[in-house]
Amino acid sequence: MARRTVFFVSDQTGVTAETLGHSLLTQFDSHDFDQVTLPFVDSIDKAQDVVDRINATALEQGTSPIVFSTLVQDEFREPFRRVSGLFLDFFATFLSPLERELQTASSHAVGRAHGMQDVGAYDQRIEATNFALNYDDGTRTRDYARADIVLIGVSRSGKTPTCLYLAMSYGIFAANYPLAEDELESGDLPKVLKPHRDKLFGLTIEPERLQEIRKERRSTGQYASARQVRFELRAAEALFTRYQIPYLDTTRVSIEEIASTILDRTNIERRTRRL
Amino acid sequence: MARRTVFFVSDQTGVTAETLGHSLLTQFDSHDFDQVTLPFVDSIDKAQDVVDRINATALEQGTSPIVFSTLVQDEFREPFRRVSGLFLDFFATFLSPLERELQTASSHAVGRAHGMQDVGAYDQRIEATNFALNYDDGTRTRDYARADIVLIGVSRSGKTPTCLYLAMSYGIFAANYPLAEDELESGDLPKVLKPHRDKLFGLTIEPERLQEIRKERRSTGQYASARQVRFELRAAEALFTRYQIPYLDTTRVSIEEIASTILDRTNIERRTRRL
Numbered sequence: 001m002a003r004r005t006v007f008f009v010s011d012q013t014g015v016t017a018e019t020l021g022h023s024l025l026t027q028f029d030s031h032d033f034d035q036v037t038l039p040f041v042d043s044i045d046k047a048q049d050v051v052d053r054i055n056a057t058a059l060e061q062g063t064s065p066i067v068f069s070t071l072v073q074d075e076f077r078e079p080f081r082r083v084s085g086l087f088l089d090f091f092a093t094f095l096s097p098l099e100r101e102l103q104t105a106s107s108h109a110v111g112r113a114h115g116m117q118d119v120g121a122y123d124q125r126i127e128a129t130n131f132a133l134n135y136d137d138g139t140r141t142r143d144y145a146r147a148d149i150v151l152i153g154v155s156r157s158g159k160t161p162t163c164l165y166l167a168m169s170y171g172i173f174a175a176n177y178p179l180a181e182d183e184l185e186s187g188d189l190p191k192v193l194k195p196h197r198d199k200l201f202g203l204t205i206e207p208e209r210l211q212e213i214r215k216e217r218r219s220t221g222q223y224a225s226a227r228q229v230r231f232e233l234r235a236a237e238a239l240f241t242r243y244q245i246p247y248l249d250t251t252r253v254s255i256e257e258i259a260s261t262i263l264d265r266t267n268i269e270r271r272t273r274r275l
Numbered sequence: 276m277a278r279r280t281v282f283f284v285s286d287q288t289g290v291t292a293e294t295l296g297h298s299l300l301t302q303f304d305s306h307d308f309d310q311v312t313l314p315f316v317d318s319i320d321k322a323q324d325v326v327d328r329i330n331a332t333a334l335e336q337g338t339s340p341i342v343f344s345t346l347v348q349d350e351f352r353e354p355f356r357r358v359s360g361l362f363l364d365f366f367a368t369f370l371s372p373l374e375r376e377l378q379t380a381s382s383h384a385v386g387r388a389h390g391m392q393d394v395g396a397y398d399q400r401i402e403a404t405n406f407a408l409n410y411d412d413g414t415r416t417r418d419y420a421r422a423d424i425v426l427i428g429v430s431r432s433g434k435t436p437t438c439l440y441l442a443m444s445y446g447i448f449a450a451n452y453p454l455a456e457d458e459l460e461s462g463d464l465p466k467v468l469k470p471h472r473d474k475l476f477g478l479t480i481e482p483e484r485l486q487e488i489r490k491e492r493r494s495t496g497q498y499a500s501a502r503q504v505r506f507e508l509r510a511a512e513a514l515f516t517r518y519q520i521p522y523l524d525t526t527r528v529s530i531e532e533i534a535s536t537i538l539d540r541t542n543i544e545r546r547t548r549r550l
Contacts, residue, residue, distance in 0.1 A: 002377075004377070012532070012535075013529075013531045013534070013535035014535055015531050016298045019290070020291065020294065020295055020365070020369075023291040023365075024366070024370065026388050027366075027373075028373065028379055030377075031379070037535075037538070037539075037545070039535045039536075039539055040535070040536070066373070066376065072302070086372060086373070086376040088372065088373070090295070091298075093369075094295075094363055094368075095302065097361060097363065098303070098341070101341065102279070102303055102305075102306060104305050104306070106303055107302050107304060108302065109302065113297055113298040114529060114532065115528075115531075115532060122529055125530075126436055126530075129435075133411075133435070136408075160404075160408070161401055161404050161443070164404065164443065168439065168443065168530070254288075255400075255401075256389040257287070257288055260288035260290070260312075261314075264312075264314055264315065270310075
């Protein structure tokens with residue numbers, strides 16, 4: 001497979017350059033990409049060092065590297081006129097049409113995204129993350145009033161990572177409650193959840209995949225047995241149906257996809273946006 | 276302040292569109308943006324519905340919305356020729372130069388990023404997230420051998436969210452260990468940490484900020500007192516210096532910035548890249 005070195009260059013964390021670059025690279029599965037993130041390039045000297053490094057790589061490998069840049073300030077971009085590689089400049093490309101549309105010059109300030117410019121929004125994310133940790137796995141059930149959403153499902157159906165992701169990315173207060181065997185047997189919604197029915201969202205998963213996941217965690221006993229897994233999942237899905245709780249099969253979907261689907265189906269508002 | 280409605284349109288989660296759009300919008304602080312994410316636009320009908328919705332917004336508000344799109348397939352983009360707004364088309368803009376450079380047609384497949392195409396990488400992130408949860412706050416200290424990094428610092432210096440972020444974004448195995456009063460008094464590195472000195476990274480924070488954070492958690496007693504906070508921080512920093520542990524002041528930096536700085540200073544490899 002063809003190889004190519006890719007650089008993500010940023011005057012700040014590099015998170016935006018990585019996310020954008022990665023999205024584009026996934027469209028080229030005929031290539032293998034060696035990926036290098038170069039964050040905090042916030043002076044002309046550092047920019048020049050990066051260009052030298054990229055040019056050295058080009059010379060050494062005999063192929064042009066690909067450079068994804070989110071550098072904002074014009075003077076840091078200047079040395080890249082002499083870069084030996086494909087230079088894809090996210091800001092220069094889209095800022096001009098935005099400036100025309102908004103009839104405003106942009107501030108061209110370094111590192112606005114992923115920083116702490118908006119302290120309120122940032123604190124919201126941290127608070128939401130702490131909430132997700134404190135309200136994980138049914139450890140606390142009082143105070144669900146503060147929750148935007150309560151995920152329910154059997155053990156290892158994807159509740160915890162989804163709650164953390166909703167908190168860290170969107171400042172959403174997400175609790176989760178595991179449906180345990182004895183509760184599933186009754187067929188009733190657990191008592192602590194009843195006052196919060198409008199906040200419940202169910203996660204389910206295919207029995208084969210759940211068995212796999214549980215086996216890695218604890219290979220002996222009931223926990224990962226085919227029979228147990230099948231019983232729990234059938235009972236959980238019956239509960240979701242009986243109480244008209246919206247639910248989602250997480251077998252083939254990533255955390256990001258679970259989170260986006262939940263937000264799309266519940267109309268919970270994103271409190272912060274990937275700062 | 277001028278208001279504008281912004282739409283993030285995607286055939287998948289919308290994460291890339293949000294990241295791109297948010298980065299650019301932070302450059303225009305003269306405007307307030309009402310932001311709407313429209314994920315999973317994966318048919319021509321859905322694309323037409325989105326265009327109708329955007330056009331209705333334009334009519335109603337009398338201003339053109341801004342549309343950030345990461346739609347990949349040409350036929351889903353087609354209805355957007357008739358959109359009343361500024362249409363910023365991420366893939367159309369950057370795929371062509373990449374195709375030329377790589378001399379390959381891109382797959383134009385829906386939703387490659389943020390999905391589960393690369394199951395190995397995805398499992399890595401989930402495993403790392405579970406590791407961060409299990410090795411949070413010094414709850415487990417055996418098996419640090421598996422850790423890529425062990426963050427140390429006083430209570431509430433930012434260790435837990437940083438570990439979770441490193442895990443979820445980059446599949447990095449990050450444990451954390453709180454430096455407690457009695458350990459700080461001795462001036463010695465805690466015994467459990469000694470075999471792992473090369474994996475340690477310290478976090479510190481300004482006393483005023485730490486007091487604020489701790490007060491929100493527990494307002495009475497020693498925990499949030501000026502004297503206690505000052506003692507703990509001074510002792511922690513002395514420890515970092517004595518044992519030559521690299522460290523970072525987290526007072527004015529976001530989790531993303533802490534994570535990027537750590538990776539930049541330690542050369543720990545990103546195992547996955549923001550899939």
